[in-house]
Amino acid sequence: MIQVSDLVVSYPGAKRNAVNRVSFIAEAGRLTALAGPNGSGKSSVVRALIRRVEIIGGAITVGGIDVRALTHGELARRVAVVPQREDAAFPLQVREYVALGRYPHLGLWRAPSSLDAQAIDTALSQAGVSSLADRDTDALSGGEWQRVRIARALAQRAPVLVLDEPTTFLDVAHEMAIFELLASLARSGLAVLLVSHQLNLVARFADTIVLLNEGLIAISGTPAEVMKADRLESIYGWPVVITRDPAVGAPALVPLRRPVSL
Amino acid sequence: MSRFPQGGWLVLVAAFLCVAVIAVAHGAVSIPIGAVLDALRGIGDPTAIAIVRDLRLPRVLLGALVGAGLGSSGAALQGSLRNPLAEPYLLGVSGGAAVGAVIVFALGIKNDALVMLAAFVGSMAAVVLALTVSRVGGRGAKGDLRTLLLAGVIVGAFANATIMVALASADPNTVRGALFWMMGSATDATWRSAAWLAASVAVAGGALVYWAREIDILALGEETAASLGIDAERSGQRIFLIAALLAAATVAAAGLIGFVGLVVPHIARRVGLRAHRPLIVASALIGATLVVAADLAARTVAPPIELPLGAITALLGVPFFLAQLKRAA
Known part of the structure; x- marks a missing residue:
């Protein structure tokens, strides 16, 4: 379980804190989504968790222990992270890569x-990539590569799994497949924290949504509580309506047209 | 890409041994293989024994160690700095060593041991300077190893400028001595210099093999490294320092021998190796084979003139690199 309490993160020279007094819990057995517009502070929370940026105020605890009290190795045994960016300089065989x-x-x-x-x-x-074990990582498609990265994180056998935008650049089927995988991993008992700006998918799969805006928590709660047209409109600065997805009835966001006159 | 074939290690070791035996047998005086083996055991013609034991064997050994050191150092640096163009000489090691050596030449001192020491001290000073510059300049995201690469290049450029200024006012003999030193050579190999280098290669090379998994992870970028429990900055600097130490030891022993640290790791990847533990070991073997072969060419192509070893390795390395580029395009 991850508990974030009153977290403050700030970058040198920035006008406002990247993350400002943010608190939430990502529980075991649940899929918790951290959503919000670009630059809202989602990735900064993850960077603070893996101690890539300094925690200015508040705390992040994993299983009750402050991350700053853990060595890098101890932290890596408790939390597995799939970072947003990863440009491998040289290819590895998939099995060698997962072994890391x-x-x-x-x-x-x-x-x-x-x-x-x-x-x-x-x-x-688990990640459905056993058949790729002998391939080189530079010979994978975008969807295969993301699953292989998740496999690498799963090999860590940590009780907490954090993913930062794992479905960027993926088509509908691969995106759905990743979300299904994450939901089933959460059901198997992991605490899954997913950073994503795919609000509609998050609304269908997540148990809890924490919506950040300009470093602050704008709304948090169940998908039904968070997916409110008036709040989302003011956060994203774009007209939207909320409808129901016809298959499962989850709230879905539809951005409206707002033509630009040249 | 192709997989490293079973029996690949056997081929690499056999190739090295073949080249090494030929290199011991051939030179200004060619000795039949049978007589070489006798001479090794101290039997037969005393001249052949002297040539094999006192001249050729230490020379071949030194060349092999220089190649092994440069190859494994290059493989570790390319991985940890995440740059296929990284090589030990790019990081100020060669420039610093040359400054040290040129100072000794300029002072008119004719002492090989002192030149070696000065080259080693010079290259380590350059490396420490590069590390310091990267720490001062490395603002923003913690542990950006690209800053280290830039710092190394800048320190190297500064060292080259220093050498040019020093040589501009030097007498012709000093310039000649410095120039020959910079071209690299295994001519002055002795058992002592070979043993000294063997110890450095064993310790530093062993350390690189030990930390090879960290290099695998560093090659994935700093965020992923952090998520796997590695402090990218500290770990990257440690690899950098060990690799630089290794390269500095080779430079002190044989001067500047270009292209080996750059090209050899690419050959090792080309034969199908990926993870850094086997990659570093194979780079050492391939580097050793390449430098011994280049040294053999240097002393047998145009006798009685000995061509500069560093020029031969570059002459072999450039076409290889062009072929690489063509395949990549």
Whole structure:
């Protein structure tokens, strides 16, 4: 479980705090979504969690322990992250790549055990990429690459899984497949924290939505509580209506046309 | 891409041994393989024994160690700095070493051990300077290793300018000595210099192999490294320092031998190796083979003139690199 309390993150030279007194909980067994417009502070929360940026105020705890009290290795055994950006400089074989998820568990001699091999196999199969194990990472499609990255995080066997925009650049089917995978991982007991600006998908899959705007929490709650036309309109600065998706009845956002006169 | 074939290690080791044996047998005086083996055991013609044991063997060993050091150093640097064009000489190592050596030449001191020491101290000073510059200049996101690469290039450029200024006012003999040193050579190999380099390659190369998984992870970028429990800045600087130390030891022993650190890791990737642990070991083997072969060419192509070893490796390296570019395009 991740608990974020009154978190403040600030970048040097910025006019306002990137994250300003944000509090929420991502519980085990649930899919929690961190949503909001571009620049709303979503990724900064993730960076603070993995201590890429300094926590100016407040705290992030994982399983009750402040992340600042953990070593990098201890943190990596508790939280697995799929960062937004990752441009591998050189290709690796998929299996070698997924095996890197075991790094936080390796002992002094860095020798992988049979437990590591088993964790790698399980992760490959959970993410549905066992058949790609012998391919090189630079020979994968966008959808395959995202699943392989998730497999790498699953190999970490951490109770918390954090993903930063895992479906950017993916088509409808691959996007849905990733969301289904995340929902089933949450059902299997993981605390899944998903950063995404795909509000409609988030509304269908997430148990809780935390909607950030300009570093502050704008609304948080169940999809039904968050998907309110008037609030979303003011947050995104664009006219919208809320309808129901015809298949499952989840709230869905439809942005309206607002033609530009040249 | 192709996979590293089973038995690939056997081929790499066999290739090295073949080249090494030929290099011991051939030179100004050619010795039949049988006589080489006898000489190794101290049997037969005393002249052949002297040539094999005191001249050729340390020379081949030194060349092999220089190649192994540069190859593994290059592989580690390319991975950890996430740049296929990174190589030890790009990072101020060569420039700093040359400044050290040129100072000794300019002072008119004719002492090989002192030149070695000065080159080593010069390159380590350049590396520490590059690390310091990258720390001062590296604002913004923590641990941006690109700053380190830039700092190395800048320190190298500064060192080259210093050398030009120093040589502009030097007498012709100093210029000649410095120039020959900068072209790189294994001519002055002794058992002592080879043993010294062997120890450096064993320790620093071993450390790179030990931290190879961290290099794999650093190659994925700083965010991913952080998520896997690695402090990218600290870890990157550690790899940088070890790789630089390794390269500095080779430069001190044999001067500047270009292109090996850049090209060899690409050959190792070309034969199908990906993860850095095997990649670094294979780069050491391929580098050793390449430099021993280049040194053999340097002393046998146009006798009695010995061509500069550093020029030979560059002459071999450039066409290879062009072929790489063509395949990539």
